[in-house]
Amino acid sequence: MIFGLILAGGVGSRMGADKPKQYLEIGDKPIIVHTIERFIEYESFEKIIVLCPDEWIGYTRDIIKDKCENKKAADIEIITGGDSRNETIMNGIAYIEEHYGVDDDTIIVTHDAARPFINTRIISENVGKTLEYGAATTAISAVDTILDCNNGVIENIPDRNSIYQCQTPQTFHAKQLRELYFSLTDSERGILTDASKILVLSGKKVAIVNGERTNIKITYKEDMIFAESIAKQIFAIRSATCS
Numbered sequence: 001m002i003f004g005l006i007l008a009g010g011v012g013s014r015m016g017a018d019k020p021k022q023y024l025e026i027g028d029k030p031i032i033v034h035t036i037e038r039f040i041e042y043e044s045f046e047k048i049i050v051l052c053p054d055e056w057i058g059y060t061r062d063i064i065k066d067k068c069e070n071k072k073a074a075d076i077e078i079i080t081g082g083d084s085r086n087e088t089i090m091n092g093i094a095y096i097e098e099h100y101g102v103d104d105d106t107i108i109v110t111h112d113a114a115r116p117f118i119n120t121r122i123i124s125e126n127v128g129k130t131l132e133y134g135a136a137t138t139a140i141s142a143v144d145t146i147l148d149c150n151n152g153v154i155e156n157i158p159d160r161n162s163i164y165q166c167q168t169p170q171t172f173h174a175k176q177l178r179e180l181y182f183s184l185t186d187s188e189r190g191i192l193t194d195a196s197k198i199l200v201l202s203g204k205k206v207a208i209v210n211g212e213r214t215n216i217k218i219t220y221k222e223d224m225i226f227a228e229s230i231a232k233q234i235f236a237i238r239s240a241t242c243s
Contacts, residue, residue: 001100002045002109003045003048004039004111005109006050007081007110007111008020008050008060009052023059026224031116031227033063034231039111041120048075049076049077049092049095054080064078077095086181086195089110089177096108102175103175107173108171108172108174109170110169111169114218115217116231119212122211126138126209127171129171129209133207134176134206135173135199136170136207137170138167138210140167140211144160146163168217170194176204177199180199180204184198214234
């Protein structure tokens with residue numbers, strides 16, 4: 001079985017808004033609703049699960065009901081996330097274990113709620129690469145030169161041809177990810193910036209799925225300008241396709 005986990009635990013402190021960034025609107029619809037609607041388009045999910053802070057569960061349920069155009073949104077589960085990204089994912093796996101069971105074939109597709117321009121091509125390739133390699137992460141090749149610095153001084157300039165910028169989704173076999181996560185030491189867990197590093201630290205392969213420049217994570221106020229522009233372009237393309 002394949003499950004979609006939409007991670008909505010961010011508080012949006014860098015955005016400086018009065019609510020978490022995933023609840024801000026682009027195109028008259030909350031960011032998280034755009035994300036959910038794109039996930040619903042991938043028809044192989046057994047269940048889509050949204051994980052958010054406990055105090056935002058009721059609000060999340062209300063906006064999905066009011067703003068999501070797809071009737072399948074009524075089947076989405078909304079549960080409490082964790083104190084960190086990876087603890088949130090573990091909460092999602094625990095929920096799947098309790099309600100559906102987890103075995104070696106259970107796959108989870110984890111995605112940032114604040115990346116509303118995901119598409120079925122990326123999701124499908126994530127699942128395919130996970131079946132082939134064991135895990136997958138979405139990424140785009142680096143355009144800018146990346147500097148490895150320490151205390152404001154350049155220590156190394158990696159070859160840009162081998163550098164990628166990570167996006168989501170990130171996709172895993174749920175049972176393996178959980179086992180590897182709990183096998184790490186506290187210090188190893190402390191340096192995790194995303195879930196794919198759990199496998200990398202354990203010597204496992206993580207395949208790359210080519211992302212898209214439009215698959216942005218909305219983090220800063222300026223990102224809202226880009227997001228509105230992308231949303232208008234996507235809406236225009238979809239309208240032309242349907243007409």
